[in-house]
Amino acid sequence: MLAGYSNSVSAKDSDKDSDKTTISKDTNVTEKKSTPAQVTTSYDLMTKVAGSKNYKVWKTVSGGKVYTKVADGINFRYNHIQSNQSIKTKKYTYWLIYVDGRRVGWVNENYFSRNDIAVPKTVSLVNNENALFDTRNAISYATDDTGTVVDNNEVKVSRDSVNCTDPKTYTIKYTYGKAKASTKVTVRKSTSEGIGDADAVTPKEGTNKLKSPNSHYGSSLNYINPKEFTPEKKTHSWTSGDMTLSTRLFQPVLLSVKTDTNNDGNINRVGHIPEGLTVSNGWAYTSLLSHTNLIQGHIVGYNLDKLTNPYNAQKLLTMSQSKFNSYVKNIKVSPYIPIGHGQAMGSTKKYVYVLVNDNTEKDSNDSEELIQIRKSDMLINKIWTVKCWNGDENSPRYFKNAVITSDHQMYGLYYDKINDRYEYWSLTRTGDNWNTSLVGATKGTFVDNDSPIQGFTYDTKHKNFYLGFNDLIVKVGRTGELKKSYTFSTGRELEGISVSDQYLYANLAQRAELLKSKSKIN
Incomplete structure (x- = not known):
């Protein structure tokens, strides 16, 4: 329960006896004193949704009146809004709002999207x-x-x-x-949709010898854990072969109110675990889980064209109010929606996509949900389910990593343990049907241990796949040819990779840090 109606505490901001009834000795007439100017009620933290109309946000409410405008509420329409207190005056009810984790002020209840x-x-x-x-x-x-x-x-x-x-x-x-x-x-009607042939291509030679740690062995300098951190003050740069990855944006650890508990509610909590990444049209979108065992979370968008300073996104709680009001116009936070493990993403001009998968599934013949999210308001626009089977349901290809490259095209990555190979599947949409075909395969596991795939993307111009492991990125041709590998000793987990305008982007954990290649990929 996140509404917070339980555990509420009410306090009247007036004389404590103002609501008592008194009797006049002279006239024996019952007199009732006036109601208090305002009544304050406290709650557990809750999440609110802004409506489409602008209401001013006020610094204080006192004596039943509002004082000192601090912001226009419309600027926070697509941010994460929370509250834990209300003030009821004789005319209106005002709520104390926190925006992306920062206390902002009081806004009329009519500001919110109610009964929706x-x-x-x-x-x-x-x-x-x-x-x-x-x-x-x-x-x-x-x-x-x-x-x-x-x-x-x-x-x-x-x-x-x-x-x-x-x-x-x-x-x-x-x-x-x-x-x-x-x-x-x-x-849908078709029973043949999603049926492919894993023998349609001959796998290319790969390797089992590349190095990648199973997990992180370090963190960014000023990050200790999700409750202990300060802003980073130094950018990073790592080079391997012809690729250099450098810091583009340090992201907030949380975009919700920081609490001393892990039980503040999954709807309330935005962060702290980055999982996936997609970059397009000047925006970077990352998927965030509050706990790794969940398949629901938030997707957060950052306008890279406007957020040019790599450090400022860490300072939402300390920057001036006027700067904050302007800055968060360039951040969008989705509601709490299905995102799976969050490492199967993509984006186009109008939409962000995420393939919802259960990371604990092995070889499931269940369908997977493909969620289409509007970039404009970060709400679900449409849902498809898809399947990919080699011949029939007894040989399913359940994708934990995928990339959506257009509104009609998706690629899924699957490791076939029986034949020890990675497979690259194309899913192409015609109408609402997603038709499946195998386009390439690579022998081997790439790495010499069981280090997991942490990111997957596709360069549509040069027709290359990129597979991300911890401290390792592998470049593979469309048909499965192993072309190059890049090693970056970050000490941190890689959480998603993406190609946009011929630049490669990667996101790190143990403080979310977006990296961008120094030069265009080829």
Whole structure:
């Protein structure tokens, strides 16, 4: 429960006896003193959703009146907004808001999107008798009558799940209090969609000898753990062969209120674990989990064209209020939505994509959800489910790493343990169908241990895949030819790679740090 209605404490900001009834001795007439000018109530932290209208944010509320404007609320529409206190005056209710973790001030309750449920218009499901679609996964957010985000499990749905066996269209209705919404969920007809042939190509020679640590063995200089850190003051640069990666942007550890507990609620907490990365059209988008065992989290966008200083994003809590108001216009935070392990991402002109996978799955024949998120407001625009099987359901290809390169193209990476090879699968969309084919394969594991793949991307111009391991990036041709490997001794986990405008980007953990190649890749 994140609404915070329990554990509330109410305090009247007036004389403590002002609400008592008194009797006049002279007239024996009952007199009731006036109601207090304002009443303050405290709550557990909750997440709010801004509406589309501008309301001023005030520094203080005193005596039932607001004083000193500190910001225009419309500037925070796409940021992460939290609250833990309200003040009810005779005319309005004001909420104390925190924006991306910073205390800002008091805003009228009408500022929030109240009694609202955000869902996409359509969901399209691949035909798969092994799959059930959880209809609550389509919810970007649901709010109560104060604009507070509620847990999706509190939303009533006309159907909890959809069986993906029989072709049919369902209208799913969502209700919470006065809030209502609906979406159409369609199970696609084709039973051959997603069926490919793993023997369609001959695998190229690879290697099992490259070095990559299983986990991190260091951190950035001023990062100790998620509760102990200070801003970094020195950028980094690592060179391997013809590639140099340098610091582009140190990201905030948290974009939510820093607390002394790990139980502040997953909806509330934005960070601290970066997982995936995609860069396009001057923006970098990273997926964030609050705990590694979750498949829901947040996606945060940073406008690299405007955020040119590599250090300032660490200083949201200490920069001046006026600078903060301007700065956070260039940061967008999605609601708490399905993102899987977060290492299967991509972005196009209008959308961010994430393939929702369960990182604990081995060889599942379940479908995977492909979430299309609008860049404009970071809400779910559409959902498809996809599958990739070698011949039939007994030989599935379940992708934990993938990259979306256009609104109609995706590539998935799969390691075949039986044949000891990496496979590169193409999924191409026609209408709502995602058709599958194998485009390349490489023999071996690349590394001499069980170090995991931490990032996967594709250079559409030169037709090369890039595979990211900890301290290691491998360049592979489209058909599977091992071309180059790059070693960078960062000591930290690599959490996503991306190609944009012919530059390679990589994100590090143990303080999220975006790196960019010094020169264009070829």
